[in-house]
Amino acid sequence: MIIARILGTVVSTQKDERLRGKKLLIVRPLNLDGTEAGSGYTIAVDTVGAGYHERVLVVAGSSARLAEGMKDAPVDAAIVGVIDTVDYVND
Amino acid sequence: MQLARVIGTVVATVKNDSLEGRKLLVIQSLDANLQPQGAPLVALDAIGAGTGELIIWCRGKEASFPFRREDTPTDCTIIAIVDSDRHVTQGRRPK
Numbered sequence: 001m002i003i004a005r006i007l008g009t010v011v012s013t014q015k016d017e018r019l020r021g022k023k024l025l026i027v028r029p030l031n032l033d034g035t036e037a038g039s040g041y042t043i044a045v046d047t048v049g050a051g052y053h054e055r056v057l058v059v060a061g062s063s064a065r066l067a068e069g070m071k072d073a074p075v076d077a078a079i080v081g082v083i084d085t086v087d088y089v090n091d
Numbered sequence: 092m093q094l095a096r097v098i099g100t101v102v103a104t105v106k107n108d109s110l111e112g113r114k115l116l117v118i119q120s121l122d123a124n125l126q127p128q129g130a131p132l133v134a135l136d137a138i139g140a141g142t143g144e145l146i147i148w149c150r151g152k153e154a155s156f157p158f159r160r161e162d163t164p165t166d167c168t169i170i171a172i173v174d175s176d177r178h179v180t181q182g183r184r185p186k
Binding site: 001002003029031032037047048049050057059060061062063064065066067068070078080081082083084085086087088089 | 098099105107108109115142152164
């Protein structure tokens with residue numbers, strides 16, 4: 001899993017049936033200190049009701065399908081948690 | 092599977108129902124010489140690891156196998172704690 005920040009949303013009307021009702025969010029990976037890690041982005045499906053600018057946990061690959069409500073959906077990234085705090089040792 | 096050091100914890104109150112009660116840890120992957128390699132990741136804990144410990148983690152869909160594998164969304168899971176740094180050796184095992 002990676003930590004990412006929600007940058008925005010994507011709206012799509014014509015989409016795979018299993019994506020119906022799912023919120024698509026644009027996320028950018030973050031470093032542990034909260035700074036952005038590069039300029040890349042991923043479109044991830046929201047499974048928890050996350051909102052703009054929140055720090056979230058993103059699962060990638062086939063595991064994204066295992067999140068509740070995502071069975072057999074054609075996705076490779078899912079938001080599975082909203083982060084409250086990150087504690088880490090810096091050596 | 093790869094070696095990593097547990098360097099922290101993540102708290103997320105709002106999360107996917109299937110992650111309820113699971114512990115999230117920040118890990119730093121290590122190369123075979125136990126030097127940091129790549130960016131830190133967030134891993135789901137399957138065995139009770141803690142900060143500072145040397146662990147083995149598993150990537151991909153297999154990462155969900157220690158849990159209810161059909162509905163646990165994780166791509167990075169801690170599946171073993173290495174006994175100590177000395178228990179990672181290269182070449183012939185020391186006598």
